[in-house]
Amino acid sequence: MKTKIPAVERTRRLIRSATTAVAASLVATALSGCSALTQPINGVPADRLPPQFFAEPKNDLVPVDIALLSIEPPRNYQISGGDILGIYVEGVLPFNPPNQPPEPPPVNFPDAESTLPPSIGYPIAVQDDGTLSLPLVEPLDVEGLTLEQVRDAIRDKYIDEDILRPEKVRPIVTIIKERTYDVIVVREDGGGTGNGSLSTQNVAAQFFSGGSDRSASGGLVKLPAYQNDILHALVETGGLPGLNAKNEVKVLRANRADQRMRAQFMQQWYAQQQAAKLDPCSCPPPLPEDPSILRIPLRVKPGVVPNIPEDQIVLNDGDIVYIESRETEVYYTGGLLNGGEFPLPRDYDLDVLGAISIAGSSVGGTASQFGTSIGRGVQGVPPGMLYILRKDDCGGQVAIEVDLSAAINDPRQRPLVKAGDTLILQYKCEEEAINFGLSTFFTFGIAEIFRQAR
Structure with missing residues (x-):
């Protein structure tokens, strides 16, 4: 025959059982070790790091x-080597006997993609040295001249050489094709x-x-x-x-x-x-x-x-x-974050909280998001320590320690992410102990309490 336990004694036993279960879980955590102890990262707090280790902001660019x-472009097109001019000089280009009427100049239509208007004259290319070769005269230097100046130079040349009379020299100069x-x-x-x-x-x-x-x-x-x-x-x-x-x-x-x-x-x-x-x-x-x-x-x-x-x-x-591509402007994630490679934005800044969100996790989320399930619908404590592994100019690295709780409340403690950074998310030792204790308590502690209560 079972003896009925008074209510006060049952309450004391329940309290002792709960305390024992929590204490056992904490001891087990201490014995098994937390990642902050077994895999330590020697980081420097973000507010103590010299300015040369931080990324240059680009939001204000x-x-x-x-x-x-x-x-x-100049107001008037200037001739140079590679241009093709349309030139017509009556009686010379083309040659015309004195007793015959002059031939009309040919009309040239530009290519479909050209913006030039139709031109008149025979095509004559300007040489690379800027000279223009015409019949019966020495090459003319037309480098840097406008169409009007080229027309005057041709007229003066044929008059000076006594080839044509002034009243008969009426040259036509247009552009057939630009250089x-x-x-x-x-x-x-x-x-x-x-x-x-x-x-x-x-x-x-x-x-x-x-x-x-x-x-x-x-x-x-x-x-x-x-x-x-x-x-x-x-x-x-x-x-x-x-x-x-x-x-x-x-x-x-x-x-x-x-x-x-x-x-x-x-x-x-x-x-x-x-x-x-x-x-x-x-x-x-x-x-x-x-x-x-x-x-x-x-x-x-x-x-x-x-x-x-x-x-x-x-x-x-x-x-x-x-x-040039910016394929090297990426950052990497590890630890409790899903491992991956993520591109940095080109025209705006990305701080550590935004980088964690891009990696597929939310700051301040539940522990189950990071691979720790408490069970029975109970949400644990999320990880609160982020380390930024950043390379220096001499081939080494510096670990920047970011307390996410402080970073949420203080924008000055949110370092900007640089190309080549590796973000490692970890639990603090006390956070891992709390989550382990909650998991142990809700798995074994409650069952033990009910067993003692019977």
């Missing part, structure tokens, strides 16, 4: 006036216009979804005179760089002097790298700016106007316009 990337410049455009943002190419928007979407191989597209672009600038080269190949390209344009000149400068620059830099490797305590120098490569930023700080002289944006035959 403004687009560059794209008009700075184009040249201003063009062959420029190479290499784009790693999918902005090419060749067959099978994708639009900039589609390629950018593929980049952010991880479905693009970021392969480069390139081609030869023929730019008419006074349109041979960076802006027209970009417009002809798909527009300004897309979201998966860097916010800058590189220009590599085709002349031999610049090519030799680039080769010499790389040789000197590699020699410095090899010399630095001989000293284990030295810091290898980073790759400096190549003075022979023109870099034009497309976004700058407010109030800053890039100093871009017009001669720098003019493109000549063989010059290369290079749009």
Whole structure:
């Protein structure tokens, strides 16, 4: 026969059982160890880190006036080598016997893609040295002259040579075809216009979804005179760089002097790298700016106007316009976050809280989101410690410690994510102990309480 236990004694037993269950869970946690103890990361709190380890903000950057990337054409077209002129000189071009009526000049219609009006005259090409060869006279130097000035020069030449009488010299000069410049455009943002190419928007979407191989597209672009600038080269190949390209344009000149400068620059830099490797305590120098490569930023700080002289944006035959991909501008996740590689936004900042959200987790969520299930509908404590593993300029790394509870309440404790960062999310030791204790209590403690209560 069972003895009935008084109510006060039953309450005491329940309290002792609950206390014993919680204490046992805490002891088990301490014996098994938490990740903060078994896998420690020696981090530096974000508010104690020197400024040089933080990312440069870019939220306040403004687009560059794209008009700075184009040249201003002169009011009147100036002749140069490569132009094809339509010229008619009565009695000379074409030759006409004195006793016959003159032949009418031919009419030339431009190509479909040309913006020139129909022209009159026989096609005569301006030589590379800027001279124009006409019948019965020495070549004329027409470099930099307008059509009206060329017409006057032809008239004066035939009068001075006593070939035609002044009242009979009425030359006609028009433009049949403008000179063009062959420029190479290499784009790693999918902005090419060749067959099978994708639009900039589609390629950018593929980049952010991880479905693009970021392969480069390139081609030869023929730019008419006074349109041979960076802006027209970009417009002809798909527009300004897309979201998966860097916010800058590189220009590599085709002349031999610049090519030799680039080769010499790389040789000197590699020699410095090899010399630095001989000293284990030295810091290898980073790759400096190549003075022979023109870099034009497309976004700058407010109030800053890039100093871009017009001669720098003019493109000549063989010059290369290079749009570089930003495929290396990614960050990585690990620890309690799902491992992955995620691209950084190009035109705005991303702090650690936003980076965690992009990785598929929510700050302040339940413990079950991070692989810890309490059971019976009870939500545990979410992880509260984030470490940013950031590389330095000398091949090492620094671990930045971010307390997520403090970061939620204080924007100053939310470091911006840089390219190459690795984000490791962990529980604090007390958080892991609480979750383990709650799991143990609701799994075994309640059953023990009811058993003691019977």
